[in-house]
Each structure stands twice: as C-alpha cells, then as structure tokens.
Amino acid sequence: MAGMLIYGLINSAVFTMMTLGFSLTFGISGVANFAHGAFYVTGAYITLQLMKLLGIAYPIAIGLSILITGLLGCLLYWVVLYRIRGIILSEVIATFGIGVGLLELLRSIGLSGHSYKLPKFMDGSVEIFDVYVDYQRLIILFVGAALVAFLWLFSHRTKIGLAFRGIAQDEYTALAFGVESDKTAMISLGVGSAFAALAAITVMPLSLIQVEEGGNVLILALAVGIVGGMESVAGIIVASLIFGFSQIIVATYFSSHYSMIVLLGTIMLVLIVKPSGLFGKSKELEERV
Numbered sequence: 001m002a003g004m005l006i007y008g009l010i011n012s013a014v015f016t017m018m019t020l021g022f023s024l025t026f027g028i029s030g031v032a033n034f035a036h037g038a039f040y041v042t043g044a045y046i047t048l049q050l051m052k053l054l055g056i057a058y059p060i061a062i063g064l065s066i067l068i069t070g071l072l073g074c075l076l077y078w079v080v081l082y083r084i085r086g087i088i089l090s091e092v093i094a095t096f097g098i099g100v101g102l103l104e105l106l107r108s109i110g111l112s113g114h115s116y117k118l119p120k121f122m123d124g125s126v127e128i129f130d131v132y133v134d135y136q137r138l139i140i141l142f143v144g145a146a147l148v149a150f151l152w153l154f155s156h157r158t159k160i161g162l163a164f165r166g167i168a169q170d171e172y173t174a175l176a177f178g179v180e181s182d183k184t185a186m187i188s189l190g191v192g193s194a195f196a197a198l199a200a201i202t203v204m205p206l207s208l209i210q211v212e213e214g215g216n217v218l219i220l221a222l223a224v225g226i227v228g229g230m231e232s233v234a235g236i237i238v239a240s241l242i243f244g245f246s247q248i249i250v251a252t253y254f255s256s257h258y259s260m261i262v263l264l265g266t267i268m269l270v271l272i273v274k275p276s277g278l279f280g281k282s283k284e285l286e287e288r289v
Contacts, residue, residue, distance in 0.1 A: 026231055229277030
C-alpha cells in the first residue's frame with residue numbers, strides 16, 4: 001500500500017509536469033499548442049547535445065536548453081501563430097504540423113536507436129516506509145511540486161503573471177488597461193515550451209530520448225487537460241492524481257496494457273458528464289445553445 005501511494009504520487013507529478021506548459025499556453029492565449037510534445041523531446045535532446053558536442057556542464061546545459069526551447073516557443077508564435085491567431089483550426093493544423101516536422105527533423109539528424117539518454121541528477125535510492133525509491137523519482141516529485149508553486153507565485157506576484165491572469169479572465173478589459181495581448185500570448189507560449197523542456201529533462205533520465213515520446217506526451221497532456229479542465233491548474237493537478245494512481249492500481253492488480261483503456265474511459269465519462277472538464281471554465285452545452 002505504501003508503495004502504491006509513493007509511486008502514485010510520483011506518477012501524478014509526471015503527468016502534472018507534462019501538462020502544465022500546455023495548460024498555461026491554452027489558458028492565457030487560447031492556443032492549443034500541438035507542438036508541445038515536440039518541444040518536450042527537443043528540450044531533452046538539446047541538453048544532451050550541449051553536453052556531448054560542446055562539453056557544457058550538466059546544470060548549465062539544463063538552463064540553456066530550457067531557455068532555447070522557450071525561445072523556440074516565442075519564435076513559433078511570432079512567425080506563425082501571430083498571423084493566424086483566433087482561427088482555431090488553422091492554429092491546430094499549424095502547431096501540429098510544426099510539431100511533426102520538428103520531430104522528423106530530430107529523427108533525420110540521428111535521434112533514433114538506444115544511445116540517447118540523459119544522466120540522472122543523482123544516483124542511489126532511499127527507503128521510505130519499507131519501499132525503496134530512487135533519488136531521481138523523488139526529484140521528479142520535488143520539481144513537480146516546485147513548478148506548481150512557482151506558477152502560482154509567478155501569476156500572483158509578478159507584473160507579467162498578473163498580465164497573464166488579466167488576459168485569461170477578460171482579454172478586452174486587459175487590453176483597455178494597456179496589456180499587450182500578442183506580447184502576453186507570445187510569452188505564454190515561450191514559458192509553456194520551457195516548462196515542457198524542464199519536464200523532459202527531469203523525467204527522461206528514467207527512459208530513452210525517443211522521437212515517439214513527442215506523440216505520447218501530447219496525448220497525455222490532452223487527456224489530463226480534457227479531464228481536469230484545460231485552463232485550470234487545480235484541474236490539472238486533480239486529473240494528474242486520478243490518472244497517476246489509476247495507472248499504478250491497474251498495473252498492480254491487472255496489467256499495464258489496460259492503462260490506456262482506463263485513460264480513454266475516464267476521458268469519455270468526463271466528456272459525457274461535464275464537457276468542459278472537472279474544473280473547466282468553458283461554457284457547457286446548455287449555456288451555448
């Protein structure tokens with residue numbers, strides 16, 4: 001039971017980290033960034049190459065990778081999304097296409113096979129309630145909690161964060177108070193992309209850096225966002241807990257092959273009962289008709 005609790009929390013932290021950047025971008029700019037998974041893989045790959053090719057120390061490589069990935073997100077907004085913002089289908093097609101193109105670019109320059117792996121932040125393990133947990137998984141739990149705390153402080157205690165909240169609550173009123181909509185949307189996409197890179201750098205030492213992870217992360221981010229409410233941080237946390245613990249329970253008592261079935265079943269149930277998600281702010285069907 002202690003093992004299920006500990007690993008359920010760690011699993012939930014992974015889901016939260018994978019989704020926060022996607023949720024932040026959508027909540028502020030209204031853009032569903034379907035290149036999110038590609039930025040996730042790119043962040044990990046850039047970190048590895050900075051260490052291998054340039055010999056940069058791991059901590060510095062992490063910081064540079066997060067910065068570069070965030071700048072790529074900003075570039076995506078100004079080069080592409082700035083011209084089509086508000087045309088939802090075009091936004092989806094553009095970000096999805098760019099995400100696929102970025103992943104295929106990584107594949108073409110050699111990201112394949114089993115040789116790409118980030119080093120762990122710390123080797124070893126510790127015993128917690130008779131359960132051995134490696135330090136990297138505890139770091140994931142810590143970073144996930146720190147990321148949520150940082151996002152709250154950022155959005156409530158900084159000028160840019162307050163601009164984020166203003167645009168998210170009422171864009172036209174925020175514009176009247178001098179908040180630049182496009183600049184704020186660009187920053188939100190940059191921060192969301194940086195969050196994706198941080199998540200990858202923290203999680204991927206436990207696995208290989210693979211192109212296919214881009215699609216997997218995008219699907220998981222969409223699933224958590226749909227269930228929790230795409231623009232709600234509290235909803236993301238609750239949905240991550242639901243998926244994180246359900247995955248551990250299913251894998252323990254049944255088989256890990258059923259995890260995806262549980263995930264899809266949960267999505268269908270929530271869409272039927274509450275289409276906007278558990279904590280979603282979008283209008284329900286009866287309000288829109």
